[in-house]
Amino acid sequence: MGKVEGGMKCVKYLLFVFNFIFWLMGSLVLSVGLWLRFDPETVSLLNGAGAPETFFIGVYILIVAGSLVMLVGFFGCCGAVRESQCLLGSFFACLLIIFGAEVAAGVFGFLNKDKIIEDVQNFYAKTYNDDNNSTLIASYHKVLNCCGTKAVPCSDSLSESKDCEAGIEEFFNSKLYIIGYVGIGIAGVMIIGMIFSMVLCCAIRNSREVI
Numbered sequence: 001m002g003k004v005e006g007g008m009k010c011v012k013y014l015l016f017v018f019n020f021i022f023w024l025m026g027s028l029v030l031s032v033g034l035w036l037r038f039d040p041e042t043v044s045l046l047n048g049a050g051a052p053e054t055f056f057i058g059v060y061i062l063i064v065a066g067s068l069v070m071l072v073g074f075f076g077c078c079g080a081v082r083e084s085q086c087l088l089g090s091f092f093a094c095l096l097i098i099f100g101a102e103v104a105a106g107v108f109g110f111l112n113k114d115k116i117i118e119d120v121q122n123f124y125a126k127t128y129n130d131d132n133n134s135t136l137i138a139s140y141h142k143v144l145n146c147c148g149t150k151a152v153p154c155s156d157s158l159s160e161s162k163d164c165e166a167g168i169e170e171f172f173n174s175k176l177y178i179i180g181y182v183g184i185g186i187a188g189v190m191i192i193g194m195i196f197s198m199v200l201c202c203a204i205r206n207s208r209e210v211i
Contacts, residue, residue: 030067054119
């Protein structure tokens with residue numbers, strides 16, 4: 001089997017290093033996704049019956065994409081070391097799929113931000129109007145340091161705190177921006193990976209044709 005030489009050999013090792021970093025970034029994405037999914041504060045706000053699940057859709061996309069990135073990074077390292085067109089071709093195809101998933105997560109986080117916040121606000125308002133002494137409402141007040149709504153403010157000692165509609169907007173804005181920036185950021189890195197893999201595949205093919 002022909003081996004890549006010269007500048008292409010440098011590309012080979014760069015691709016290996018890139019894929020190792022890629023694997024580490026996949027671990028980061030997976031960790032962020034799991035943190036957002038199992039964060040006690042977030043779970044306590046969205047664990048009631050009828051709670052909107054829209055927020056977790058973007059989180060699930062991150063978790064799946066992070067897992068795939070780790071797997072693909074591993075096979076990319078193997079393909080670079082072995083100079084395998086098959087592994088590198090599979091790596092490139094998987095990158096395209098994950099690229100789409102990451103962009104989807106990022107776009108989802110940004111475009112659906114207002115709808116997700118509105119759904120949670122409506123859920124809180126409905127639950128608060130039905131029973132403002134429930135455990136779920138207490139969780140909102142504790143986590144967000146808020147009380148009541150603009151239409152139905154608190155009548156107790158917490159009346160000077162912000163209303164929970166504003167608290168919900170602040171809290172979920174920060175979480176959704178994480179989903180958006182992580183998704184789009186990783187997608188940008190993947191473009192570099194696809195370029196490297198294409199260059200190395202061409203180099204391997206040309207070296208075999210020469211031999």
